[in-house]
Amino acid sequence: MAEPLPPNPLRRGLVEDRTSDACAVVIFGASGDLTRRKLMPALYNLAWSRSLPGGFAVVGVSRRDKTDEAFRAEMKEAVSSFSRRKPIDQAVWNDFERGIRWVRGAANDASTYETLKSHLEQIDTERGTRGNRLFYLAVPPAEFGPIVEGLRATHLVAPAGEERTGGAWTRVVFEKPFGHDLASARALNDAVASAFDESQVFRIDHYLGKETVQNLLVFRFANSLFEPIWGREHVDHVQITVAEDIGVEGRGRFYEQTGVTRDIVENHAMQLLCLTAMEPPVSLAADAVRDEKVKVLRSLRPMERSEVPRNVVRGQYGRGGVRGEEVPAYREEPDVSAESRIETFVSLRCFVDNWRWSGVPFYVRAGKRLARRVTEIAVVFREIPHTLFHAADGGITPNTLAVRIQPDEGIALRFTSKEPGQQTILRDVAMDFRYGAAFGSNTPEAYERLLLDAMRGEATLFTRRDEVEAQWAYIDHVFQAWAADGNLPPPIYPAGSWGPEQADDMLARDGRRWRKP
């Protein structure tokens, strides 16, 4: 057995700069929007902040025929438009673009991988990338299998763990959606596992790269104040909202295959629920954190088919007004069927059946064309056991702790206070902490953090196989119930509202109501 590679002594105690090993990032689907808007600007920002290693290259792979120069020019324009650092730093770009290459090829064409392999070997020599590769699959899930097989067959996948003894590493990043139900997710996982060890697999949920989401762990486990009241004794219920005010924005064809439950709830909302409900992990190591999230997913009370109508509300946006603009109904969007039954809104009533959360409902809602764009987790505490004060509006509002993920990232605690004066008049006030105010607004984009983590082999912010499958296992009950009911048309809600009335009724039956975040 080879000796472990000794650490670089000059890296000991380097506190500021976080870089990865030399490597080539290979992006499949490089002509897509994700590469232009997110991936390349993120890589450029990493170059700007000296987070990329000395030996680095980016290889774009797609069907289109273009030269390296043309790809570089496109990417420069994309970085100029979408990077958070403007204007582009010419010197940094000049250096960065020397490592940008283009390979033409299709996912199901074996010659693509042979061509790619010879390019990568050449890049290893020219750019010092040392055989380390990060494959980024920014392609539809249907192409995951052929690409994984192509990489395996061409011996582009190094055995897991070789880097510990000085060998090269290979990692693969998958963009969501990872499957469209439990069966397809399992099939994909099996295909991936035929070529890659789980330690080499990085399934991206870009919400986990957001600073506020990462801060949930810090907030919960670095403060002694909140954890003792974080459970059934003190929490009445939890509301998780992922609301967008935009429509499908030209992605009608995609949305017709997906819907908001698959697009948002199965991944982002479930991850937020896990981070809210999980127990303290034994460490921040990837598996320690992911083990605790999986326990939450496995504790979710499965919904019997008969319970779904009571616990899940679908909706689809009709015409309406958003930000003062008249907007079309979902069925009037391009590439959307005039009789579409796809849900653009969903709300769920979930229960985490464990010691801490027994009986506490988690209300989750997500939708498009809602009143405003906001993602938040609101922990609503129990009412006081006995009131001493007469409140004119009929009661004292329960305390609420709202963690805003976007926009205006921050944490607000709502509590009751006496209005100054001779009378005892109670008022709701909020202690409001805003990230932008405290730490400045130029925080790294989620993709910067996630790409660098993947290059460094740090998997905490990525979802593990059992996590993905547990998410699908829970959501599959809902799809099965909808299918059994003949996939009825969802109720229509006006664009610019907070969803269908049935969603309000769902909470009203429990004596509660949705927040207006």
Added chain:
Amino acid sequence: MSAAADPTLRPAAVLARVDDELRALWSAPPVPGATPRARACTMNLVVVAATPATAAAWVPVVDEVILSIPARAIVVGLDPDAPNGLEAATSAVCGTSEGDGPAVCSERITLTARGTVCERIASCIDTLCATDVPTTLVWLGRVHVEDPVFEPLARDAQRIVLDAAQGSVGSLASVVTWARARPDWGCPGVADLVWTRLAPWQEMCARMFDEPRLRELAANVTGVTLVQASPAGAPTGAEAALLLGWLATRLGWRAGALAGKLRLQRKDGASVHAALCGDPAGKATPNALVAVRLEASVRDVRLRGSIEREKAGDAATWRLETTGPDGEPRRLEQHVRMQLSAPAVLLERTLHRPIRDGALAESATWADELGGEELACGGGDGNVGGPNP
């Protein structure tokens, strides 16, 4: 808003007026149509300069920093040889608002202490600090740990930021020693602006040994050349001294002397040739580092790495040339942003670093122990020992 300077006022009266002004900054109702303002404060940033002129020069730097790190900033200029007096001014420093939200504002107080007030200025500063937030002390100039201004401020600070380029590596080391002697609950972190400026140099040096086949060479460095912006024969500047200290403490080098010349010895007993060259033609700040070159070899693998600050701009070129058993040289070159010329950027980066930095403490102590031993320069042309560009 600014209080009229009135040196005849006693410090207590001046401080009372500052309190009133701070309150007034936030109690006044917004003018109709004006952007609402919100106060934010994540720390007290106490900046003490040896002269009122230095303090005045740092006011715009501090303003820039507290726009991104909201703080109550207290910028103090000392003039102990002038007639007694204390002057103060207060101001809100506001960023631009985003969307419909309020503009986020910090508070800045400037103080000028003259005569014997300087000796008691720490108690004035203590009165003005916001409660329940950490305090960072930025000390600009030479420092003595028993200085009646420095010691009480340092004792109450969570972090002390020095500038070895304005003070000395010796005084940095003495503060490190002083801080280490404090009890755990009151032990402030020590940072240094020169040390922060060295961060990209350190990272680029580390890069040279990242490749697994080159890792072993880190223990087999044969030569290090530091080039600083100074005339030939100038003493070792703070940047060069601290970088050498960092290399030595990471790689286990011991310092000795032979005929008054510094000699460095590796763990295995082999010597490391160290040279300091002056580059008088450089446009960098006097004594700033302009190049670092490292050479290493073991068996049939050789490495020559260099980092050259570019003449124009805040950037460097990193080069690595390695020769393996086949004798074929491999060259890598990269352009790297340094980003640390602007004082505000440098201070902001320093404030974002972890509070405790063991490498700084070890490196400063090592560099200080060199005492008067000087590095010899192998020629002074600034081109010794590096790979060909």
